[in-house]
Amino acid sequence: MTQIGIIVGSLRQAAYSQKVANVLANLLPVQLTPVFIDIGQLPLYNADLDEDDTVPAWQTFRQQLDDVDGLIIVTPEYNRGMTGALKNAFDVGSKRRNHWKHQIALVVSSSPEATGGFGANQQVRQVLVTLNVFPVQRPEVYLGHVNHLFNDQNLMTNLDTLSFLQTAVNAFVALQAKFDPQPADDLNALAIKYEPGRFYINGENGSTLAEIIFHDQQNKRIMVTNTQVSEQLRGQGIAKRLMLRVIRFAQIYHLTIIPDCSYAQKFLEKHPEYQDLFTTN
Numbered sequence: 654m655t656q657i658g659i660i661v662g663s664l665r666q667a668a669y670s671q672k673v674a675n676v677l678a679n680l681l682p683v684q685l686t687p688v689f690i691d692i693g694q695l696p697l698y699n700a701d702l703d704e705d706d707t708v709p710a711w712q713t714f715r716q717q718l719d720d721v722d723g724l725i726i727v728t729p730e731y732n733r734g735m736t737g738a739l740k741n742a743f744d745v746g747s748k749r750r751n752h753w754k755h756q757i758a759l760v761v762s763s764s765p766e767a768t769g770g771f772g773a774n775q776q777v778r779q780v781l782v783t784l785n786v787f788p789v790q791r792p793e794v795y796l797g798h799v800n801h802l803f804n805d806q807n808l809m810t811n812l813d814t815l816s817f818l819q820t821a822v823n824a825f826v827a828l829q830a831k832f833d834p835q836p837a838d839d840l841n842a843l844a845i846k847y848e849p850g851r852f853y854i855n856g857e858n859g860s861t862l863a864e865i866i867f868h869d870q871q872n873k874r875i876m877v878t879n880t881q882v883s884e885q886l887r888g889q890g891i892a893k894r895l896m897l898r899v900i901r902f903a904q905i906y907h908l909t910i911i912p913d914c915s916y917a918q919k920f921l922e923k924h925p926e927y928q929d930l931f932t933t934n
């Protein structure tokens with residue numbers, strides 16, 4: 654399983670950076686599994702304490718870096734730079750050997766200001782040079798006015814921003830594939846797009862070739878009401894991929910799924926391992 658570590662530079666509970674990170678996790682194709690790596694528990698780096706593994710949180714963090722195959726780093730901007738918490742994480746992970754080495758990374762900054770955390774983003778990229786991490790060069794992602802991008806359920810509703818972030822995630826996926834070539838997985842995984850309430854694949858003329866539709870219900874539930882795949886895409890496991898995207902969406906946003914359409918019901922019968930995420934009412 655290819656795991657992508659997601660690191661959020663803000664420790665604030667209601668951080669916009671966390672909301673942005675959730676969106677990016679949701680936009681990853683299903684063959685890349687997002688793993689959130691918490692940096693809030695890391696004591697400030699002090700080389701004197703780092704001689705005989707006496708700080709368990711540092712060891713845990715280093716192991717988490719070793720276990721992932723790529724990184725998405727979402728940074729806010731504090732005083733035109735990255736947060737102290739994020740810089741501390743870079744320092745902890747750089748010792749006693751460099752646990753960041755040879756990773757690839759997507760760097761995203763955000764801010765309520767129009768400048769979108771440009772200073773922090775550039776500072777992160779500068780640190781990545783010495784850590785020998787390869788960032789996605791373009792698109793550069795500076796999200797300004799981030800306080801206007803989410804609805805009251807913490808979902809991003811602006812379709813232009815979603816589409817831009819999907820482009821950035823696709824560039825990251827392409828870079829990851831270069832560093833870690835795997836047997837050709839079908840490219841349709843990349844073509845799955847997200848809009849609030851649906852994952853879908855469009856044909857070249859804009860027609861919908863496959864989609865899964867889900868609706869908000871009360872009490873943090875979503876109802877999957879329709880899954881359909883056109884004739885030309887059948888037999889490639891597309892419906893399953895769409896369903897897995899909904900499952901991951903539910904995991905990221907702590908939701909349960911009501912399987913209302915026949916495909917979702919059949920999927921659940923075949924995959925009881927996801928039972929905990931489903932409810933019948």
Ligand SMILES: Cc1cc2nc3c(=O)[nH]c(=O)nc-3n(C[C@H](O)[C@H](O)[C@H](O)COP(=O)(O)O)c2cc1C
Nearest residue numbers: 663665668669670729730731732733764765766770
């Ligand atoms: C100590 C501090 C310094 C800040 N400096 C900047 C700054 O240089 N540029 C900027 O765009 N916003 C700055 N801000 C505002 C942050 O962008 C804003 O608080 C943002 O919500 C923080 O990100 P978060 O929501 O992910 O926690 C600063 C905030 C704090 C607390």
